[in-house]
Amino acid sequence: MKRKIVRIDEEKCTGCGLCVSPCVEGAIEIVNGKAKVLREELCDGAGVCLNVCPTGALTIEEREAPAFDPVAAEKNLEAKRAQGASPRCLRCGADETRAVLLLARHHGESTWVCTRCLPVLIHG
Ligand code: SF4
Known part of the structure; x- marks a missing residue:
């Protein structure tokens, strides 16, 4: 089937690994x-990883790919959670079973923040 999916430009990719954690499904x-990929x-084509790439190596394209398998x-x-590798809020440490997490930029880094802590980070 043809669908939207992440494309990685290997010429631009430095292998920094910043895109691995935002891909909570573990496709990258x-x-x-x-x-x-x-x-x-495992790639839903939502493109959450795109904004974290410092070199612009990630884009979304439409091409032949297996269907997303939720x-x-x-x-x-679940396996990532069991290994303690699932995303957590940088401020309170809550994972997505305890809070809604958003991908954010903080002090030049891509990170996760929960909706409870976001106002504190914005307003101090
Ligand atoms: S964030 Fe960009 S440069 Fe870094 S590993 Fe991922 S694709 Fe490569």
């Missing part, structure tokens, strides 16, 4: 110093 991994069925994505997310 670093292989031999480059980001790769290793399991296309069950496999949830399983992968």
Whole structure:
């Protein structure tokens, strides 16, 4: 099927790894110093990872790819949670089972913040 999915420009990718954590489904991994969409069925094409890439290597394209598999994505997310590798709020440490998390930029870094802590970060 043809659908929207992340495309990685290997020429631009430095392998910094900043896109791995924002991809909560775990579709992106670093292989031999480059980001790769290793399991296309885990990429929902939402493009949350795009904004974290400092080199503009990530884009969304429409191409032939396996359908997004929400069950496999949830399983992968569960495995990440079990390893303590799921996203957490930078301020209170809540994970997405306890709070709504948003991807944000803070002090030049891409990070996660929960909706309870966001006003504190904005207003002090
Ligand atoms: S954030 Fe961009 S440069 Fe860094 S690993 Fe991902 S695609 Fe490559």
